[in-house]
Amino acid sequence: MSEYILEMRNITKAFPGVKALDSVNLKIREGEIHSLCGENGAGKSTLMKVLSGVYPHGTYDGDILFKGKVCEFKSIKDSEDLGIVIIHQELALIPYLSIAENIYLGNERAHKGIVDWNETIRGAKELLGKVGLTENPNTPVGTIGVGKQQLVEIAKALSKKVKLLILDEPTAALNEDDSENLLQLMLEFKKQGISCILISHKLNEVSKVSDSITILRDGKTIETLDMHGKEVNEDRIIRGMVGRDLTSRYPERTPKVGEVILEIKDWTVYHELQADRKVIDGANLHIRRGEIVGIAGLMGSGRTELAMSVFGRAYGRNISGELYKNGQVIQNRTVTEAIANGFAYVTEDRKDYGLILIDDIKRNISLTGLPKLARNMVIDEREEILVAEEMRRKLKIKTPNILQKTGNLSGGNQQKVVLSKWIYSEPDILILDEPTRGIDVGAKFEIYSIINQLADEGKGVLVISSELPEILGICDRIYVMNAGRITGEVSKEEASQETLMRYMTKNGGA
Template sequence: MSEMILEMRNITKEFPGVKALDDVNLKIKKGEIHALCGENGAGKSTLMKVLSGVYPYGSYSGDIYFKGEECQFKDIKQSEELGIVIIHQELALIPYLSIAENIFLGNEQERNGVIDWNSTIIKTRELLDKVGLHESPNTLVTNIGVGKQQLVEIAKALSKEVSLLILDEPTASLNEDDSENLLNLLLEFKKQGMTAIIISHKLNEISKVADSITILRDGKTIETLDMKKDQITEDRIIKGMVGRDLTHRYPERKPKIGDKILEIKNWNVYHPLHQDRKVIDDVNLHIRKGEIVGIAGLMGAGRTELAMSVFGKSYGKKITGQIFMKNREVKMDDVSQAIDQGLAYVSEDRKGNGLILMEDIKKNITLASLNKLSNKSVINESKEILAAESYRKKLRIKTPSIFQKAGNLSGGNQQKIVLSKWIMSEPDVLILDEPTRGIDVGAKYEIYTIIDELAKEGKGILMISSELPEILGMCDRVYVMCEGRITGEVSRKEATQENLMKYMTQSKVRG
């Protein structure tokens, strides 16, 4: 396994005002799983976009050798023709096309200029068998979960006769079971001789599957570690990523918990399209001032649906139940009402629902609070700039200017913009849905610190997370959901991964 399948030499890539990659070197052995680690903004995704032709030859300096031949890819199609296939963090499937149509989109099976549907279906079944997905090729992608969609993406890559598979945060949106299945699939591909590069912030997953690890920091190669030869621990990787020891993963909680600030009673929600399907079933919960309350559950348990339905009925139909803020019943029939009543919701999908990526940081931060910055519907630009600049400093958003487009920032800094937006609206309660998804360990600690500071200010925090260590490390109390119901309520002292998993897999309410 000593033969090098890929060498990237002295790769430098610049954007206006930013050097994203600075003389980076990467070597990948044939048949290995090679992990690429680094903080958000370290240059991992940029390096892979250079490799795959997303950033074409001429837009960077340096050399790429694949299977011993120098490559100068003009576009992604050229790299795919050689068997280099990248699966991006944001899945690129079309929801209302079938699995078969998605797999062969742009690579249609045709005969005499006409799509051969029989061949398409047969080959799709073969590919689905390889990835262990038991679905009909005719199933619409919109009707399968995120974990299965990730497998469709891998099947699509296999249809292109892949020899180097690049996966950018492949488990970021998956629950523990789906993540485990995906990692096992990668190990199976490795046995078959496939080479893979995996970008991930989940160090336990990297430790499980990787043969070697290259660490990037600030656009530079720090070191490459051999998992068999080197003494590698998570702390060693973290130190390489952030440039310092990270002794605590979570801030020390010294909560001062006060009176009830939010209470939800007998909350029921039906699916927006299938209105005979109950998604949230008789949920009751409460949050106190200064308290961080977690919601744990497997994917599909109804956590996001609950949060969105409470936040101005952003999700669902035939919603019934009561909401109390500070012991007073309130109406939240739309998002505007929810904000006025002191509620904020940080979406799990920051790029789709949390930010306007093409707008600058300033506009994104002030978006939910324009009434505070305007007079007779005219925005005071000076106030807007001062407010945005204040939150940039307060939350330590790494950017040369608040006029930078939000889409140009790393995931951790984008998340800080979303938090800034909702903190500026001065809520009493913040609902945080997967607040650290796709964020590196250094940026995670900064987000945790912000959450802890908000709780110290007397805010109520409702925190949804698929990472059980995060729930255990941050929350004062935890509700567990399964199939749309609350199946358990656990204090911080009682909370263990085993205890939470027990409630996450039982559909009947504890009693």
């Protein structure tokens, strides 16, 4: 019998105008954690969709062998019947159903067509125990945190008697504690003989739990690394991913800081649904021209709520406080007014709120600047094409053409389209919420370079990030939030992960 539970041989998959996979090979040993690494667009998710039956047999070339037998999956159900279960980055849970209902959705505990609820609840409790959750199985899944929802997804996979678990960016939206818990759970599964394929851009996590790493680049297999070898480290993985050494994760920059462009005074925001719950409590901060200012904080600290409430009151109610731009009081009462006042907001959720994925790149880029393209109430399509082409060139968006559907782009290139959209609106102040979430190290470097360029043009930039090394690497000054309050302000020279974490867990004002 083969030592490999899975072999994928010469997998080739093409889309119109793009060869996503070019003779890719992958081998997974039984009971190992095998990571799949590569830049956005390298083909990782496409390969896993081939394996799980999302792209059925006949739509690709090559062979899949599971436990030594050739498989021809026509659907996801075919792969799941053999114990191959994929958990996508976007969780496939229904928030209004209970935890138990979500766990067994499509895999119901039923007899003669009738759901056995006693067996369902009993089975759900047992599965929740295996993933370390103590929640009541009848709890609506939408009322628990993202970290716990991720564990519900894993419990759902276990209910299908999983033998090979595929996790696509499982910690992208998790805080450090939840991420650590998930990694420990993967190690526990390994002891039980369950094989795991991990797709992640967080190379520290990959290095921590992986036995082997296969690197893809431009749809091709580059190499497989044994993580128990002494020579393998994060820099070695990056070199395989990008085809070159990254001498620094962050581009060098000499700040040219000018006068204060934005000042936020005594900013207080109440929860949209709970009228007596204060989400932001008397926040004060300022940004200077040419300055990159960071906001650090744990999940739930109020970072995004602060940004959205400032950007045209897109979040919150009973908002009070004052906004000053160039020393003058302004009123960002709506998103339209905020844009007119020179504000731009790059959301942390580009797929739901930042882009129209079913529309082309050209249309997405021009969305915020349509008034500039209008000629007698009609969009000048020639000018729109010129603008989109200019942005594609300037931000190095990798695409066959600007008429490509935006949803077909890699995560890093989608993020560049979002940035293009807002850059075209010619803002003075950019608020970037998790600007590099879910993208690889090479694309991150390009995004950081764009951010630096915007600051060098004299714009004020506010960056919100859950990754402390990122905040430390690109920001000139950092505010720290906890429980809706700003608890500290730290200069780049004074900042360290320890200092920021101390403020992130501190109560009260700075």
